[in-house]
Amino acid sequence: MSFDLDAVRAQFPALAIKDDGVRRIYLDNPAGTQVPRMVADAMSACLLSANANLGGHFRTSQAATEIVNSARDAMADLLNAPSSDEIVFGQNMTTITMHISRSIGQLLRPGDEIILSRMDHDANVWPWVLLATQLELEVKWLPFNTDTFEFDLDVLDDLITERTRLLCVGGASNMTGTLNDVETICAKAKAAGVLTYIDGVQSVPHVATDVQAIGCDFLACSPYKFFGPHQGVLWGRRELLEQLEPYKVRPATSAIPECFETGTQSHEGFAGVKAAVDYFAWIGQSMAGASSGRPALRAAMDMLFAYEKLLATQLIEGLLDIDGVTVQGITSPDAMERRVPTVAFTHDKVAPGYIAESLAKENIFVWNGHYYAVEVAKALNIHEAGGAVRIGPVHYNSAEEIDELLAALRRILAA
Ligand SMILES: Cc1ncc(COP(=O)(O)O)c(C=O)c1O
Numbered sequence: 524m525s526f527d528l529d530a531v532r533a534q535f536p537a538l539a540i541k542d543d544g545v546r547r548i549y550l551d552n553p554a555g556t557q558v559p560r561m562v563a564d565a566m567s568a569c570l571l572s573a574n575a576n577l578g579g580h581f582r583t584s585q586a587a588t589e590i591v592n593s594a595r596d597a598m599a600d601l602l603n604a605p606s607s608d609e610i611v612f613g614q615n616m617t618t619i620t621m622h623i624s625r626s627i628g629q630l631l632r633p634g635d636e637i638i639l640s641r642m643d644h645d646a647n648v649w650p651w652v653l654l655a656t657q658l659e660l661e662v663k664w665l666p667f668n669t670d671t672f673e674f675d676l677d678v679l680d681d682l683i684t685e686r687t688r689l690l691c692v693g694g695a696s697n698m699t700g701t702l703n704d705v706e707t708i709c710a711k712a713k714a715a716g717v718l719t720y721i722d723g724v725q726s727v728p729h730v731a732t733d734v735q736a737i738g739c740d741f742l743a744c745s746p747y748k749f750f751g752p753h754q755g756v757l758w759g760r761r762e763l764l765e766q767l768e769p770y771k772v773r774p775a776t777s778a779i780p781e782c783f784e785t786g787t788q789s790h791e792g793f794a795g796v797k798a799a800v801d802y803f804a805w806i807g808q809s810m811a812g813a814s815s816g817r818p819a820l821r822a823a824m825d826m827l828f829a830y831e832k833l834l835a836t837q838l839i840e841g842l843l844d845i846d847g848v849t850v851q852g853i854t855s856p857d858a859m860e861r862r863v864p865t866v867a868f869t870h871d872k873v874a875p876g877y878i879a880e881s882l883a884k885e886n887i888f889v890w891n892g893h894y895y896a897v898e899v900a901k902a903l904n905i906h907e908a909g910g911a912v913r914i915g916p917v918h919y920n921s922a923e924e925i926d927e928l929l930a931a932l933r934r935i936l937a938a
Contacts, residue, residue, distance in 0.1 A: 565798035594793035597800035694726025751799030
């Protein structure tokens with residue numbers, strides 16, 4: 524049993540599309556992945572045969588309720604949540620965070636301190652800065668070391684005081700690709716009675732996630748970054764979800780988790796999320812020999828990460844070989860455990876926008892800019908110069924695609 528790239532690629536119709544006879548190379552995955560056919564089929568089946576609101580006595584309503592419940596169960600398995608009652612769905616991670624941050628704010632008082640990170644996407648920064656302004660909280664910043672692209676965790680020890688109430692940090696950076704040691708970070712926070720809100724948007728697609736092992740209080744992620752539809756998901760510790768006052772309308776239930784889901788949800792989105800988790804389970808069972816449920820998901824994630832590390836090593840080695848390129852992230856082949864395969868780079872003469880546009884002409888899809896990692900781009904001193912080119916392989920990319928990308932880059936940068 525081993526990773527079978529051909530079998531994986533056959534699941535994704537988008538990978539076979541050609542434009543004027545030219546193949547597509549999808550390396551824009553940190554911004555959103557392609558979906559396997561089973562995800563599109565599940566969404567379509569939901570729309571075509573279970574299209575109703577929840578809680579009715581009739582068949583379509585019961586089918587929709589079943590879809591919603593099974594999606595919660597699937598996400599609880601993926602994140603190893605103790606219960607699916609702790610899984611909140613929403614439009615995307617940013618909207619969920621904006622929304623729940625208002626409720627978390629009810630636990631805070633003027634003069635309380637919150638710690639935000641300079642390595643985070645703005646979705647785990649600005650909702651909290653807005654809250655701090657409204658509630659007169661003090662914001663303290665956790666910097667990262669711009670040589671190692673990692674946090675120096677002794678700095679965190681100095682930042683935590685008896686007034687610290689909340690720490691918000693990412694599982695992985697959407698720019699540098701650094702995988703943070705969230706277990707240690709949360710242990711430090713917990714020892715000081717500080718709540719933790721983890722942005723798992725860029726870590727959940729790449730590594731097995733276990734909210735109980737991490738020891739966090741909240742973890743948010745975005746299924747459209749792990750082969751599902753445009754949805755956001757939040758896990759919150761039950762005692763906290765029960766304690767928080769939800770922002771909801773009067774007739775809506777006060778029960779968790781639904782009380783945090785405003786209005787009617789995208790049930791087809793739930794169906795797609797469940798299918799995306801089933802896709803991982805299929806990999807775990809068919810390629811890693813795991814039984815089912817959480818063990819299959821864990822086996823799949825471990826297998827996919829091992830493969831992605833190979834792609835990351837190949838990509839980084841190739842980039843470092845090109846004159847004028849600086850990789851804005853961890854590059855040591857021995858340290859691939861400490862990063863996801865998202866690789867950002869700058870060139871000393873050519874602007875990121877020009878590089879991304881030139882690659883697009885060859886039907887190779889990559890991003891340029893700061894991708895809302897505003898603090899990261901500022902810390903790396905690349906914000907004003909247009910950020911960086913970001914190449915984000917996932918497990919459906921091949922070594923041949925990375926070779927093609929590198930060959931294209933060498934041509935573009937030599938011209
Ligand atoms: C690390 C990180 N956090 C949060 C977000 C925002 O996610 P969403 O689009 O689900 O709001 C992104 C999106 O790229 C991200 O990369």
